[in-house]
Amino acid sequence: MRPLPHRLRTLAATVVTSLALLGGGPSRAEELVTALSADVVSIQSNFTGTEIVVFGQIGVDVKTVPRPGRYDLIVKVEGPAQQITTRRKGRFLGVWVNRDYETFVEVPSFYSLASTARVGELGDRELLDAHGLGLNHLNLAISGHSDVPLSERDDFRQAFLRLRADQGLYSERPESIEFLTNTMFRTTIPLPANIPIGKYSVQGYLIQDGVMLARTEQELAVAKSGFEQVTFNLAQNHPAVYGLLAVILAGITGWLAGLIFRKD
Amino acid sequence: MQLYLPIAEIPVNIFMIFGMGGAVGFLSGLFGIGGGFLLTPLLIFSGIPPAVAVATVTTQVTASSTSAVLTYWRRKAIDFKLGTMLLVGGVMGSIIGVFLFEVLQKLGQLDLVISLSYVTFLGTIGSLMLVESVRAMRRRRSGQVVRVKRPGQHNWIHGLPFKMRFRQSRLYVSVIPVITLGATIGFLGTILGIGGGFMMVPALIYLLRVPTNVVIGTSLLQILFTMATATVLHAMQTQTVDIVLALALMIGGVIGAQFGARMGQNLRGEQLRLLLALLVLLVGLRFAVDLLLTPEDLYSIAIMGGAGA
Numbered sequence: 427m428r429p430l431p432h433r434l435r436t437l438a439a440t441v442v443t444s445l446a447l448l449g450g451g452p453s454r455a456e457e458l459v460t461a462l463s464a465d466v467v468s469i470q471s472n473f474t475g476t477e478i479v480v481f482g483q484i485g486v487d488v489k490t491v492p493r494p495g496r497y498d499l500i501v502k503v504e505g506p507a508q509q510i511t512t513r514r515k516g517r518f519l520g521v522w523v524n525r526d527y528e529t530f531v532e533v534p535s536f537y538s539l540a541s542t543a544r545v546g547e548l549g550d551r552e553l554l555d556a557h558g559l560g561l562n563h564l565n566l567a568i569s570g571h572s573d574v575p576l577s578e579r580d581d582f583r584q585a586f587l588r589l590r591a592d593q594g595l596y597s598e599r600p601e602s603i604e605f606l607t608n609t610m611f612r613t614t615i616p617l618p619a620n621i622p623i624g625k626y627s628v629q630g631y632l633i634q635d636g637v638m639l640a641r642t643e644q645e646l647a648v649a650k651s652g653f654e655q656v657t658f659n660l661a662q663n664h665p666a667v668y669g670l671l672a673v674i675l676a677g678i679t680g681w682l683a684g685l686i687f688r689k690d
Numbered sequence: 691m692q693l694y695l696p697i698a699e700i701p702v703n704i705f706m707i708f709g710m711g712g713a714v715g716f717l718s719g720l721f722g723i724g725g726g727f728l729l730t731p732l733l734i735f736s737g738i739p740p741a742v743a744v745a746t747v748t749t750q751v752t753a754s755s756t757s758a759v760l761t762y763w764r765r766k767a768i769d770f771k772l773g774t775m776l777l778v779g780g781v782m783g784s785i786i787g788v789f790l791f792e793v794l795q796k797l798g799q800l801d802l803v804i805s806l807s808y809v810t811f812l813g814t815i816g817s818l819m820l821v822e823s824v825r826a827m828r829r830r831r832s833g834q835v836v837r838v839k840r841p842g843q844h845n846w847i848h849g850l851p852f853k854m855r856f857r858q859s860r861l862y863v864s865v866i867p868v869i870t871l872g873a874t875i876g877f878l879g880t881i882l883g884i885g886g887g888f889m890m891v892p893a894l895i896y897l898l899r900v901p902t903n904v905v906i907g908t909s910l911l912q913i914l915f916t917m918a919t920a921t922v923l924h925a926m927q928t929q930t931v932d933i934v935l936a937l938a939l940m941i942g943g944v945i946g947a948q949f950g951a952r953m954g955q956n957l958r959g960e961q962l963r964l965l966l967a968l969l970v971l972l973v974g975l976r977f978a979v980d981l982l983l984t985p986e987d988l989y990s991i992a993i994m995g996g997a998g999a
Contacts, residue, residue, distance in 0.1 A: 471934075473694040474701045509995035515988045521981045523802050529994065585989035619694070619701045650696065657696040661929045669925025672749045672933050673918045676940060680756025683944030 457485035458640035460501070460630040467617060468651040475619040478503075478646065480540075482630055484609045497639075498542045499603050500559055500631040501613050503646070505536030505595075506624030509569075512586045528582040529569040535622045536595050537564065540602045540613040549636040557631065557638075561587050561598050594618035623648050697932035698742045704938055706736065711750065711942025718754050718943065719950025720957075721906075721966045723891070726751050726884035726917075727812070727973060729939070738935070740801075744883030745924035745931045746939070748917045751885045753940035754947045755914040761951050762907030769858035769904045773911035775865055776890075779872025780916045786873075787880025788923060794881075805977050807882055811889060812974030819892055819967035826960035859900045859908075867898060876916055885913035888970055892963075902959050 460482035467476055480501045509531050516525035541548060545560035554563040566583055574582060590596035595618065603613040615628075626646040632639045650658050661668045692701040710732050718725035726747045733743035762768050794800040850864035871893055875886040890909040894900040900908065925931045954962060 469694060471694050471696075472692070474692045508993050510991050511994050512989060512991050515985055515990075521802075521806075522983075522985055524799070524990070535993075582989070586991060589987075589989060589991045620699065622699065654694060654696040657933060661697055661925065661931070661933075665926040665929055666922065668929075668933070669922035669931065672925060672931050672936060673752060673921050675933065675937065676749050676753035676918070676921070677756050679937070679940045680753040680758075680944055681760065683753075683757045683948060684760040687945075687948040 455487050456497075456632060456634075456639040457487075458630055458632040458642050459483050459485060460628070460642045460644060462628060462644055462646060465646060467621075467646065467648045469623065469649065469654055470652050471654060473619060473654075475617055475621075477614050477616045478628075479612060479614050480628060480630070481610075481612050482642070483611070484632060486609070495635050498548050498633040499611055500542075500548065500629075500633065501540045501603065501615070502557075502559065502629045502631070503536065503538040503615050504534040504558075504627045504629075505622060505648075506534075506626070507532045508535045508622070509533075510586065512582050512589075514582065514585070526574050526578075526582075528572055528574050528579070528586075530566045530586060531569050533564070533566055533586075535624070536617075536626065537561070537590075537597070538615050539598045540615060541600050542603045544600045545598060548633055549638075553633075553636060553638060559631070561591075561596060593620060595620065617648070621648055623650060693934065693938075695738075695742075695932050695935050697930060698738055698746075698935060700737065700739075702736075702738070702935070707935065707938040708942040710736070711939035712946035713942075715754050715943030715946025716950040716953075717946075717969065718751075718887075719758055719947035719952075720954045721888075721891075721950075721962060721969075723885070723887035723966070725754065725943070726879075726886075727808070727882070727888060728969075730883050731973070731976070733935075739930075741928055741930040742932050742935070745921070745928060746936045747883060748920040748924060749931055749933075749936035750939040750943055751917040752914060752921055753936075754943040755885070755910050755917065757944045757947050758951060759907065759910045759914050761948075762910060765907070767904050768907035768911055769856055769900070770911070771854075772856045772859055772861070772868065772900070772904075773908045775854070775868045776872035776875075776908070776912040777915050779869035779874075780876035780879075780912055781919065782869075783873035783876025783878075784880045784916065784919060784923070787877040788927070790877075791881055804882055805981055807878065808977040809974050809981065811878065812970045812977070815889055815892055816967050816969075816971035816974055818896075819963050820971065822896075823960045823964035823967055827964065830958075830960070859904055861898065861900065863898060871897065872912065875912070879916060880920060885917055887913050888966065 460480055463479035463481070467478065482499075482501075484497055484499075509529060510533055511527050511529045513524040513527040515522045518525065539545070539560060545554065545562070548554065548559065551563070554560055555565070558564050564587075566586065568579070587596060603611050605611050624647075626648060628644045628646050630642040632641065649655070660671075691704050693704045694701045710729065714725040714729045714732070717723070717728065729750065730743050730747045733747065734740050738746075759768070791800070794803050850866050852865050853862055854865045854868075855862050871890070875890050875893075878884075878889065879886040887909050890912065891905055894905045894909060895902060921931060957965075
């Protein structure tokens with residue numbers, strides 16, 4: 427992230443301007459403003475993962491009496507929804523086979539939560555559940571037809587979260603938000619190489635003593651570009667042409683190799 | 691050097707892919723097999739999504755068999771008439787295979803069927819080949835005359851109707867077993883995502899008594915066209931053929947296949963069969979172990995819909 431300092435300056439300017447505009451806004455005492463280091467993450471052939479910087483400022487009205495206690499911040503990044511089946515193997519006639527399964531519908535394909543404190547210290551369960559703050563508070567809805575007994579449902583849920591975390595797609599990073607001044611903050615969200623493409627949502631939450639004071643939401647697009655995009659689009663939109671191209675490519679490669687290595 | 695794959699949607703080390711393609715290509719040229727049954731598990735093991743691995747391997751096998759078919763063609767070691775009849779059966783088998791593939795996928799037991807089939811077919815064919823090749827080597831060592839073709843020793847297959855003359859193979863057999871064999875291999879190949887050469891070669895030798903000098907070329911011809919068809923079908927049905935991954939595998943594969951084909955000429959038939967038998971058994975054993983040992987993780991997840999499905 428070499429161009430960062432310049433970007434940060436631009437972002438700081440944006441934040442200050444936004445704050446000025448917010449001056450005459452609603453009567454809420456605290457405001458939260460966030461900005462991203464990039465609106466688009468483009469995936470090219472050299473893509474091995476990247477990171478985005480979320481930058482923000484807490485704005486406190488001059489007339490407001492400063493509240494005692496500290497502010498807590500959360501930055502949550504969620505990827506486009508997926509439907510995921512979690513399967514569990516069991517022995518059947520001496521062989522390990524997939525037996526029970528649970529399908530989670532509309533779960534985020536990517537989930538990253540950065541916060542100033544541990545999730546449990548940020549607020550009560552009701553608040554965390556309502557906004558899906560923390561892996562244990564994610565709403566993992568299951569599809570109607572499930573044969574898994576109620577007592578084992580949590581095993582599937584925990585296994586799902588663990589496997590996604592192993593893939594680097596789900597993470598919870600407490601105390602990863604850095605304060606630059608008393609009110610300005612910054613956090614870096616790593617995006618691994620296996621992130622799915624689509625529209626991501628970046629949400630900022632300002633909490634104090636378990637009370638949600640303000641929140642922001644921004645969109646982040648993850649898209650393929652250049653050759654990656656052309657190839658992907660061809661495969662999706664003209665599959666027959668793509669398939670024939672693959673066969674022709676294979677034929678030419680095989681023929682060329684034969685030509686090059688021909689001895690006689 | 692890391693390279694991001696446009697369809698698999700993950701970065702891979704391109705030299706590792708070249709290496710895998712080269713190693714499998716070498717064996718493919720040596721034994722006259724497509725190598726799919728080795729490459730597909732290797733790719734899955736290295737983190738490529740299974741659907742992409744299966745589909746992309748068909749493209750790689752197309753390339754390596756093109757190269758090998760040309761080599762055998764120049765050596766006039768292909769029976770085109772026999773190959774065409776096998777292919778007729780192969781296409782029919784593939785269509786049935788595609789249908790069953792979908793049914794199994796819906797039931798969520800495709801992986802199990804693939805593993806069990808690998809264990810069954812690799813185990814059976816590997817054992818048969820092992821026994822046969824060891825016997826042949828013993829006979830040779832004890833100085834007995836080895837007769838590859840045993841005239842007058844006809845099996846029941848030679849009693850079937852609709853006989854056809856295959857001049858190059860010096861065969862006069864019914865087309866029924868030829869088409870049935872092609873269909874069986876085409877069907878299994880589609881389900882397992884492999885060319886099926888390791889099953890085709892022994893079947894042609896032991897069941898149809900095709901002479902060993904044309905058996906590999908003819909089997910490769912059938913594999914080439916079945917795999918080319920499979921590539922197009924996979925691209926159209928599941929959009930999982932990764933052209934970048936395929937190209938990397940192909941380049942490694944065709945180079946390896948050239949060396950393999952040359953080395954194969956220096957080895958005797960039964961030596962080749964013994965080596966192939968051991969290889970086939972080893973892969974079968976690997977699948978058996980996975981089925982029998984308690985897995986490290988009982989749970990697994992699969993994306994069924996939405997982003998990246």
